[in-house]
Amino acid sequence: MSAGGAVVAARIEPSARREHILAAAEACFVRNGFHRTTMQDLAREAAMSPGNFYRYFASKEDLVLGLAEGERARGARLVAELERDGDRRAALLGIITRYFVSITRETAILRIDIWSEATRNPAIAAMTARGEAEARSWFVETFGVLARSPACDPVALYALLGPLMKGIVVDRALLPDYDPAASVAQLLALLEAGLDGRLPLAPTSSAEPSR
Secondary structure, eight states: OHHHHHHHHHHHHHHHHHOOOOOHHHHHHHHHOOOTOOOHHHHTTTTHHHHHTTTTTTSSHHHHHHHHHHHHHHHHHHHHHHTTTTTHHHHHHHHIIIIIIIIOHHHHHHHHHHHHHTTTTTTHHHHHHHHHHHHHHHHHHHHHHOOOTOOOHHHHHHHHHHHHHHHHHHHHHHOTTTTHHHHHHHHHHHHHHHHTTTOOOOOOOOSOOOO
């Protein structure tokens, strides 16, 4: 690490330092993938010595957990901000815009990396499942509030739309020139039909899915 980098690092508060490291990890993981990125690569990206780096994150797993938790926390803050004026429809459209229209390819790649690690690592799986459960709960509750017909089944509607939302993320990551506009427009059309009770949805239980 350069002398200038050391001076900058010394001035950063611990919480800000963690955010700085997580931003460096995100850049490395997107560029090289989780398994090809070494702790030395991460320390170099963050302009820190390896010894100082390990004071904040002991392993790549800790970094992935930090990234997943950061995404979950940002999502919760965004929901709270969008719901502040009590307009649930505006909040719903704002969430869809933020996560599926404005999503960058780098963000989509990182999300897929985290999902991939969740299939192998119990701690990351638990963090991912927590975020998924919170998202499902919010969407189902919001669909129930916005339903315009007693034929609307919020749980069944989410069972339909949830995989489509994930598909948009996957296509954004895999296809460099992918434009999500058409997919999001179809998603919104299905949403409106579902809220009107016009979709032939299979009935589902309101209970949380088994894990």
